[in-house]
Amino acid sequence: MPSAKFEIKRKCKCCGATFLAKTLDSWYCSRKCSQKAYDQRMAEKKKVEQLNAIVTQIPDARDYISVQEAVAIFGISKDTIYRLIRKGKISAINIGERLTRISKSKLEEMFPLREEPIDRSKPLPKFYSMEPEDCYTIGEISKKFGINDSTVYAHIRNYSIPTRQIGNYVYAPKADIDNLYKDVVKL
Numbered sequence: 001m002p003s004a005k006f007e008i009k010r011k012c013k014c015c016g017a018t019f020l021a022k023t024l025d026s027w028y029c030s031r032k033c034s035q036k037a038y039d040q041r042m043a044e045k046k047k048v049e050q051l052n053a054i055v056t057q058i059p060d061a062r063d064y065i066s067v068q069e070a071v072a073i074f075g076i077s078k079d080t081i082y083r084l085i086r087k088g089k090i091s092a093i094n095i096g097e098r099l100t101r102i103s104k105s106k107l108e109e110m111f112p113l114r115e116e117p118i119d120r121s122k123p124l125p126k127f128y129s130m131e132p133e134d135c136y137t138i139g140e141i142s143k144k145f146g147i148n149d150s151t152v153y154a155h156i157r158n159y160s161i162p163t164r165q166i167g168n169y170v171y172a173p174k175a176d177i178d179n180l181y182k183d184v185v186k187l
């Protein structure tokens with residue numbers, strides 16, 4: 001049986017270009033894109049820290065807050081706040097130019113508190129279940145995806161997929177194998 005060549009084809013999470021992933025954890029087409037994505041995550045993190053700093057400085061007892069404070073507390077945009085003011089949905093007082101104050105308790109009725117975006121800079125540790133019920137045998141993989149055993153072994157090595165041997169059978173986690181062959185293109 002001729003051995004088929006397989007590659008993982010993915011869309012770059014940054015620029016959207018299609019590229020061939022070298023490992024299961026490759027998500028960007030180039031160093032440039034992965035750097036850009038990293039910078040964006042850092043900028044997002046910094047912004048959250050700045051918003052948190054603003055929130056901690058607002059006394060609980062004070063009801064009238066600035067637009068900037070409302071952005072920090074509720075995670076809504078300035079545009080949204082000004083639109084609500086224009087529509088008369090929230091009352092605002094102007095204590096001078098650029099010094100609009102709006103009611104925190106009124107906003108609380110309308111918006112849930114800002115949820116912190118998940119910090120994606122620290123990926124969760126990967127847990128593998130190596131229990132046989134969560135795994136395929138090499139033979140099952142070969143049958144399911146129409147790839148010969150030696151090619152399956154080559155992929156498992158190339159993509160660092162963990163395996164476990166029980167008796168005569170080698171097991172690999174279903175989740176990783178499904179992920180590996182999900183967006184496979186036969187070349």
Ligand SMILES: [Zn+2]
Pocket residue numbers: 012013014015016017028029030033
């Ligand atoms: Zn890219």
